[in-house]
Amino acid sequence: MTGRWDRWRPGLHIAVLLLILAGSATLVVESWLSHRSFAARSTEASRALAFEAAANLSRSAESRLNYSLGLYFTPVASRLDYDTPARREDFARMALEPPREGCAVASLCAGGPARTTFHYDLRTEEWTTTGAPIGPDAAKAIRDSVRDEALNRYKPAWQLAVLTVPVAGKQHIVLYRLAFDAAGKPATVNGLELDMPRVGREMFGRTVAQMPLLASARSRSTAGTTSEWQAGEENGKLFSIHVISAEGLDYLKAGLPAAQAPVLAQYPMTGGLGSYRVDIGLGPELLAVASSGADRARLVTASVAFAASVLLIALAIAQTRREYALARLRESFVASVSHELRTPLAQIRLYSEMLQLGFVRDAREHNTAVDVIVQEAGRLTYLIENVLTYSRASRGELRxxxxxxxxxxxxxxxxxxxxxxxxxxxxxxxxxxxxxxxxxxxxxxxxxxxxxxxxxxxxxxxxxxxxxxxxxxxxxxxxxxxxxxxxxxxxxxxxxxxxxxxxxxxxxxxxxxxxxxxxxxxxxxxxxxxxxxxxxxxxxxxxxxxxxxxxxxxxxxxxxxxxxxx
CATH class of the missing domain: 3.30.565.10 (Histidine kinase-like ATPase, C-terminal domain)
Incomplete structure (x- = not known):
């Protein structure tokens, strides 16, 4: 029974070790699947943050533009009797004013938003412009669009009207205010065409510089990062920002390089700034906020534990095999030593019994028997000395x-x-x-x-x-x-x-x-x-x-x- 158990024991040990290895592998697989699920959720959270930042940038820039444009239209009124040449001159001067240099406050240094201002008398079809010339095709398209909306859709309560007029693949953003005569009928139009590349750069650039793109960041921030989130000037360190018009013009390109903060959200918009798209990418700091490192740490810990289990099990299997091989060698050694001892003992016993029973016939045979006994006894002594020496050496007691x-x-x-x-x-x-x-x-x-x-x-x-x-x-x-x-x-x-x-x-x-x-x-x-x-x-x-x-x-x-x- 003991021999059978000795034969089966190494196999049972290895089977137990393999079961432990399978359990460790299962743990790693579960951690990996959990990590994949968590990574997908983290990616979605990161995209949601980027989309929120893009929407906030677009809305804030539009709001700033609408507020500032309302100020420029202050000289012109919606009543015909206030639509005088002097007021139109003030309107044109303010809208076309070039940027000033040396201002302490950047927002006060910005020039007027217009590329061109115009006055259009709907009753007489008189059309006059101030500023950069407008080509005949563009002028006709703007007049037709303004006349159509002013006569059919414009409401007296409107402060401003915005039109996007496409001409030969180019968008003309037109803003105007309609003046009514005493009878309440549309009479004259005072308006401007926006200088879109410059206005877009100013509005988006000012928004990025002055306000945080994530208003709800305080609830998501971690200790030590709140001040960075609240300061709008830190936007450039947290995002990659690219605003591009429908025509491919860059309104703004700021913040981190795209290689460091890949684009996660694209926010298309059509408004006062025309048709454009805001691309936002999150930097490493925001990605760390959007995704916790706990799940990754769990996967790393499970992987290290699995690797350690594999190593320990491999060592245990090697040790088990070594012990099994050593046990077999010892069994073979015992069998060999027994055989080696049996031979001289058999000779000694044989010749001793011959002498005892008187089977030797003369002195020569007697001497031969004694010589054999002495020789085999010496051989037996030699074998025993080898075993004893081996035993002492194994225990470190060889002296x-x-x-x-x-x-x-x-x-x-x-x-x-x-x-x-x-x-x-x-x-x-x-x-x-x-x-x-x-x-x-x-x-x-x-x-x-x-x-x-x-x-x-x-x-x-x-x-x-x-x-x-x-x-x-x-x-x-x-x-x-x-x-x-x-x-x-x-x-x-x-x-x-x-x-x-x-x-x-x-x-x-x-x-x-x-x-x-x-x-x-x-x-x-x-x-x-x-x-x-x-x-x-x-x-x-x-x-x-x-x-x-x-x-x-x-x-x-x-x-x-x-x-x-x-």
Missing amino acids: LEPAMVDVAALLDEVTRTEGPLVAAAGIALRTSVQPGLVAAADRAALLQVLINLIDNALRHAEGTREIVVTAEGAERIVRFLVDDAGPGVPRRDRDRIWQRFVRLEGRTRATGSGIGLSVVAELVAAMGGHATVTDSPLGGARFIVEVPAGAKIERGDERAVAQRSS
């Missing part, structure tokens, strides 16, 4: 006792210990040592390192005839070389083989616990040395172990060093 080690004596012991086992496999074990070498190392650990390397070579020695162990001195180090003629170690695996439980599959049929080389690496590192692998001159692998060197043995000192290293 060594460095001493002066006679390398020649050490290799003699290696030959005595491993020679019979290697010879039983039909392979020769040769050793070569530079005279007088001494290593500053833990003798038992160094012996275990060499035995592990020879055992590794023996496991992969298919087709080889010899294993060669060489010891040589170099500057401050003693170098051990273990050569075989096996399949070697591929370059891509030469770092990996020193890790625990790593076995190169598919190259030979060799078996093992998978900790032999990792024990070598741990012991050599603990002694302050270094272990590597490369190609051997014999055609297989060459394992190289370097440990610190001790004082070189002089002749006659072998016994003292042997005593210190034993």
Whole structure:
């Protein structure tokens, strides 16, 4: 039951993590959809603000124009007996007055609004103009339009009448006042044609400079922005403003550039200023007021949370897979160690029972049985030492006792210990040592390192005839070389083989616990040395172990060093 659960547990962990990931993804999708909906509402709110600003600009400019034009028509009256040459002269002078320079108040410096003034006697058809000349076609069209409206639609209560007279693709904006005779019949007309480009620039420019375009902005403003909304002079910092006539003339172009405040509202209008269109765009400050950042912040937070969830889940899955793989390696290690231990134990038991039951026939067979028992007991000790060393290294409890080690004596012991086992496999074990070498190392650990390397070579020695162990001195180090003629170690695996439980599959049929080389690496590192692998001159692998060197043995000192290293 436990084994089955162990097999299913990683899958269940991954399934739970994927469910968490799906929940995080759902949260992000919902936040994104909410953000899209909120963005649409924010866009509509921004367009409503822009449309309100455009309408306010248009209405305010029209109101200013109507008020100022009423003042210009003060000299002329709606009664014929007041329509005198002197009054008509005052009307023309005021309407055609050029702009004055050097005024402290800009509104008082503006000139008259007219391009041309005219007097038209409906009874005699007399037509006189003052100011810029009007072409014959335009004059006839204006006379006909004024006469038609004055005789058919004009009401005595009107203070002014406005006509838009199109002539050859151009609009003429005409304002006039009708005077009635004593019988109440239309008699004379005093009027003017507006200088539209100049009047439009003045009216729209003065409106933008003197009043806020959003009268209801105070209720929408946030802390710290109220003063900017209330000051009309700040309009240029909050909007992009473009007023263009139906003929394509620019009445006003002010405020932020269109790239910084794209047009959100177009307000077409036909009034005292003719036919025109007001285009308004909102700057970043007003867009921030129209749209709250809370929803965007929620989306960003959800996205960050999702990214963090993905990262954590990926790490958790990787860790789960790693633990699962490690558990399988441990299971394989336990099985391999059990198999490795079973073989020498079986040999020891077999020959011990032969001796106990008296199945040996002579002294030679008795000695053979004892030799096998001793040999297998040594092999068993070696396997147990590997396991114990691996366990201590895993817990960080590996402790060594460095001493002066006679390398020649050490290799003699290696030959005595491993020679019979290697010879039983039909392979020769040769050793070569530079005279007088001494290593500053833990003798038992160094012996275990060499035995592990020879055992590794023996496991992969298919087709080889010899294993060669060489010891040589170099500057401050003693170098051990273990050569075989096996399949070697591929370059891509030469770092990996020193890790625990790593076995190169598919190259030979060799078996093992998978900790032999990792024990070598741990012991050599603990002694302050270094272990590597490369190609051997014999055609297989060459394992190289370097440990610190001790004082070189002089002749006659072998016994003292042997005593210190034993």
